[in-house]
Structures are given as C-alpha cells and as structure tokens.
Amino acid sequence: MTKNTYILLFVLTLISCNQGKDSKIDSGNAYFDLQGYFEKEIARLQRLNPTVSKTVSVNGINESNNVKVADWKKELAIFANADINKASWQGSFTNKKVGLADVYSSDSKKIPVKWVYVAKRGSEIQKIEIIIANKNILFQSNDTLSYYPDSLYLIKKQQKIRLLKEKKYTISGKFK
Secondary structure, rough: OOOOHHHHHHHHHHHHHHHHHHHHHHHHHOOOOHOOOOOOOHHHHHHHHHHHEEEEEOOEEEEEEEEEEOOHHHHHHHOOOOOOHHHHHHOOOEEEEEOOOOEOOOOOOOOEEEEEEEEEEEEEEEEEEEEEEEEEEEEEEEEEEEEEEEEEEEEEEEEEOOOOOOOOEEEEEOOO
C-alpha cells in the first residue's frame, strides 16, 4: 500500500471514531438519571455535613446512633448503583406517569432493578423509591430503597441463601 492509502485510512478511522462520540453525547439518558441525581446529592451532603440519626437493624436487633457521615458516596452507593440508564438496558423499562410521579418498571429477569418511583413537586424531587430483586439457584435478595431529600433514607434488604436462615437488614438515616 502506498503512503497516501495509509493516510486516507487513518483519516477515515479518526472521522468514524468522532461520529461515535457525537452520537453518544446527543443520545442523553432515556430514563431518570439516578446516578447523576445521587452524585449531586452526595456532593451537597458532603458540603453540608448534616448530623444523621442512624439506625441499623439485623433480624430485628436494632442499634441507633447520631453520626456525621464521613463518606456520603459510600453511604448512598446502593442508590446511585441502581441506575437504569445502562446501555444494555435501553428499551427494557416502561415509563408511566402517576400523578406527579414517574414510574419506571421492568419485568426482565436479567435486570435486577424492577421498579423506580420518582415523585416531584415542580422540578424538585420529593421522593425516590427503588425495588431491586436478585435471584439465582443459591441466592435470593430483595431490596427496597427509599430516599426523601433532607429528611430520610431507608434501605430494607431481605437475603436468603440456600441452606441458611433468611436475614433481614434495615438501615435508616434521619436527617437532623
């Protein structure tokens, strides 16, 4: 091949790479951006550093403390990780308007996030609720996540591992 052919192939490769980036930027999110929302909340809470009345319950045994959360990213990671805008999940959720809320749901067995409820008043988020279900031959878990900005976050988890007793966990944090 000649030098001109190599240059032409190189230029065509660069152009095709550039077009892929543009189409990704233009596509945006198909559903509510949970990950983006919680990234903003995490940054806001790190800045405000509120005191939280935190209760952890394992199989009905409770422990409560007033705490300053050192790492909000870790504390709210389960909420941010429930993002439904993954490329492989596009088209897998239905979106319904229920009053002032958006409800996203999926019946796919391959997708653990089954339901996302986002209640708004104007552009302000009032409540986010997420249901996550994982199941395989050895393990089954069901999570219910609730987040009320500047008020409460609640994580309820039920786990059943084959041959072991079911465990129930609850973590609640009430903002003071």
